[in-house]
Amino acid sequence: DAKTTQPNSMESNEEEPVHLPCNHSTISGTDYIHWYRQLPSQGPEYVIHGLTSNVNNRMASLAIAEDRKSSTLILHRATLRDAAVYYCILRDVGGGSTFNKFYFGSGTKLNVKP
């Protein structure tokens, strides 16, 4: 399974944009890029996902490099409630027996300062 690399931690100021990077140099053509986050004392929650094009939703934006070897999750205005561990995950939909398995790494712990 293709792996991802993320910084262990990042810090941001409240109401400023945050760019969370993820490297996935061994990504295959059929890998979707998913982002989840885990707030303290909760289970992970879905943030956004994409394949090739940049994506936007109400929570965040996902910028995918042209060669797809890296991506960036963008929180446009960080709030204190965005303090969480953010996971970048590759999901292979190319068939076989993966059966929707996700591989969570250690993620990036985002600290938001007031």
Add this chain to the structure above:
Amino acid sequence: DVKVTQSSRYLVKRTGEKVFLECVQDMDHENMFWYRQDPGLGLRLIYFSYDVKMKEKGDIPEGYSVSREKKERFSLILESASTNQTSMYLCASSLQGTTDTQYFGPGTRLTVL
């Protein structure tokens, strides 16, 4: 909203006890998963199920078994709990498909004494 519930938030058991962790989802999802989460190790997949009575081993199935008798319910069983099974256990569910967003429950923090 999708809801995944787990039977307990906190559980304390003794070594050698049989432990049942229950997970229920209300969105008719085909896939259900059990993970454990430990500091520094992230989430690791224990077992998953893609249909009633169907199961597949994840990355760390040793010491665990599962049961899925109904579509909405997926149980994780520790036949004889050991101290190294002290962990946070997370259940998730998803529809089958290319987007297959996983929806997680709140987790059960299990302590084995």
